[in-house]
Amino acid sequence: MxxxxxxxxxxxxxxxxxxxxxxxxxxxxxxxxxxxxxxxxxxxxxxxxxxxxxxxxxxxxxxxxxxxxxxxxxxxxxxxxxxxxxxxxxxxxxxxxxxIGYVIQQIGLFPHFTIADNIATVPKLLGWDKKRIQARVAELLEVVSLPPEMAKRYPRQLSGGQQQRVGVARALAADxxxxxxxxxxxxxxxxxxxxxxxxxxxxxxxxxxxxxxxxxxxxxxxxxxxxxxxxxxxxxxxxxxxxxxxxxxxxxxxxxxxxxxxxxxxxxTLRRLHDLEMAPVPAAQVGDDAGPVYERVAASPLDELIVVDGEGKPLGRVGADRLQAESRVPDSRLDPVGVTAPETWTLRDGLAMVMTDGNRPLLVLDEAGRAAGVVTVEQLSGALRPNGSPAPTVPERGDPEVSA
Ligand SMILES: Nc1ncnc2c1ncn2[C@@H]1O[C@H](COP(=O)(O)OP(=O)(O)OP(=O)(O)O)[C@@H](O)[C@H]1O
Ligand SMILES: [Mg+2]
The missing domain is CATH 3.40.50.300 (P-loop containing nucleotide triphosphate hydrolases)
Structure with a gap:
């Protein structure tokens, strides 16, 4: 809509x-x-x-x-x-x-002009008609995420950060x-x-x-x-x-x-988790046959099953040992999902998270919150190498098939 x-x-x-x-x-x-x-x-x-x-x-x-x-x-x-x-x-x-749009070093809004008039400075000089100016001001306030009612205020009635945005809107005004x-x-x-x-x-x-x-x-x-x-x-x-x-x-x-x-x-900070070649998540739903699921878990750097719902969103974890003793993926006594990272995180954020989590592999989620992949500390630290060589890929163990 x-x-x-x-x-x-x-x-x-x-x-x-x-x-x-x-x-x-x-x-x-x-x-x-x-x-x-x-x-x-x-x-x-x-x-x-x-x-x-x-x-x-x-x-x-x-x-x-x-x-x-x-x-x-x-x-x-x-x-x-x-x-x-x-x-x-x-x-x-x-x-x-x-x-040329110019945002000067000290913001430099005109203190006796309203926000709307500040933004409209160049369009006015260019002789735009009133309607077009009004529409442009409204559009720019939206672009810099300021509420429309701010148009009537004066610069001193805005925070420093809000004034900076007005400065950017003013510089953008005449496109x-x-x-x-x-x-x-x-x-x-x-x-x-x-x-x-x-x-x-x-x-x-x-x-x-x-x-x-x-x-x-x-x-x-x-x-x-x-x-x-x-x-x-x-x-x-x-x-x-x-x-x-x-x-x-x-x-x-x-x-x-x-x-x-x-x-x-x-x-x-220049690369994001989704830029890495992530290992597949060993994921399964409650009630799935535990045997084949266990094989995937054993082949994964994660060493744990991620139990997911019908959409692939994690519900909890089951350790490899317990899974081996079950015939079906259990629905009770799941370990908490615990540490996860959105795929848009930078590798630096990912590394910091892994290092505070005992160097365990990181479960990465996509924008919808679904389990998207697994990233290891070796991959993250490999990306530190100066020659820009790609991080080592995931150890090739077993079947790399993804579930869910
Ligand atoms: N109008 C001026 N007349 C004479 N010297 C000037 C003038 N404006 C700047 N300078 C000198 O030119 C040099 C560069 O100044 P400029 O303002 O471009 O630096 P800047 O990199 O923007 O610094 P800052 O990070 O502090 O804003 C400085 O040594 C400054 O003193
Ligand atoms: Mg300067």
């Missing part, structure tokens, strides 16, 4: 959306007047249309400068920046700025082909931040904008970026790569230190 409607709405929006733009930095330098060295020094990289590029690096390394050069709030000293092949220098700065987001989740507590990051990623899967996203936080960069640009003092770009590459092959000592000695563990 409402899910169908919103899916249809999303599909409709996708069709009428402005296509994302490719962003190209070509030998870009910026020297501020009177400064001893450059704020940005011969920086080149390309962000393909529809990808998120995260600029990360210590304070003062030139991240905000790079953003401001793109929409020409400041001028280049050297090199060029191109959007879909066209130099920003050839563009009228005012028009250019309206085509820009490029978004610049300067530490959009900077001033937010870790838990809310994590949620906003997840929402952002969900939103990006839908809108597929080209996004330049600035952060100090390497973990945020790894989570959010298709590409990461690591910068250091003096405006140097030291590495431009995918998160996996940066974690596996840091370009130099600086990057290695920046990503941290725990980079192998961080790499585990």
């Amino acid at each position: 409402s899910a169908d409607r919103s899916t249809a709405a999303v599909a409709a929006r996708r069709d009428e959306r402005t296509p994302a733009a490719t962003l190209e930095f070509d030998g870009v330098s910026k020297r501020y007047p009177g400064a001893s060295g450059p704020a940005l020094d011969n920086v080149s990289f390309t962000v393909p249309a529809g990808e998120v590029c995260v600029l990360v690096g210590p304070s003062g390394c030139g991240k905000t400068t790079a953003m401001r050069l793109v929409n020409r709030m400041i001028d280049l000293s050297d090199g060029d920046i191109r959007l879909d092949g066209d130099s920003v220098i050839s563009r009228d700065p005012t028009t250019l700025r309206r085509e 820009p082909p490029l978004m610049l987001m300067d530490e959009p989740f900077g001033a937010i507590d870790p838990i809310t931040r994590d949620r906003l990051q997840d929402e952002f990623l969900r939103l990006q899967r839908e809108i597929r904008k080209t996004i330049v996203f600035v952060t100090h936080d390497i973990d945020e960069a790894i989570k959010m970026g298709d590409k990461i640009a690591i910068m250091r003092e003096g405006g140097h770009l030291v590495q431009f790569d995918s998160p996996a590459e940066i974690l596996t092959r840091p370009a130099d000592e600086f990057v290695a230190r920046f990503v941290g000695i725990d980079r192998a563990l961080k790499r585990l």
Whole structure:
């Protein structure tokens, strides 16, 4: 019902959306007047249309400068920046700025404007009619998960996290082909931040904008970026790569230190349990013939039967020893289902869970809560290996058939 409607709405929006733009930095330098060295020094990289590029690096390394050069709030000293092949220098700065969504470092909502008026800033400048603006504001509030009644409030009547979302909604308002987001989740507590990051990623899967996203936080960069640009003092770009590459092959000592000695563990956040080749769950329903079931249990790393209902959702466990003494899968005195993990968990979360559960194999559930597979500590720790070699597959013991 409402899910169908919103899916249809999303599909409709996708069709009428402005296509994302490719962003190209070509030998870009910026020297501020009177400064001893450059704020940005011969920086080149390309962000393909529809990808998120995260600029990360210590304070003062030139991240905000790079953003401001793109929409020409400041001028280049050297090199060029191109959007879909066209130099920003050839563009009228005012028009250019309206085509680029910009979430500035301190949110920067207009305090005397309502939330609706804040979001409507660019559409108003573009001369949209009132109805279209109203509809767009309502749509964007929904997109950033804010209730419609917030439209009439003022920024000071919202929490910091809610204001950040309004900042994102405002930047999205005129459907820009490029978004610049300067530490959009900077001033937010870790838990809310994590949620906003997840929402952002969900939103990006839908809108597929080209996004330049600035952060100090390497973990945020790894989570959010298709590409990461690591910068250091003096405006140097030291590495431009995918998160996996940066974690596996840091370009130099600086990057290695920046990503941290725990980079192998961080790499585990890039893959999810469902990316692993999981062993089948030794599952059966109450009353099933215990003999063949026992064989599957014996062949499984789990060493326990998972008793499931008609849909495949776990009801409890039966140890191999007890099962061997039964003729049918029992319906009473089941051991509790105990530790399980959703298949969308990262390998890092999975490893943490296994390690707190005595290194026992992990029962993984799909989104409907059905038993989906078994993951072993060897698989998880194997994924830590730097050469990116696949984790060892499940020991080949017996019949790999899945029940249920
Ligand atoms: N308008 C300006 N005039 C002169 N120097 C400036 C100006 N703006 C920035 N700088 C200098 O340029 C360098 C880069 O600044 P920038 O704001 O781009 O850093 P940043 O990476 O965004 O830092 P932060 O993480 O603290 O936001 C800094 O040394 C800063 O002092
Ligand atoms: Mg900055």
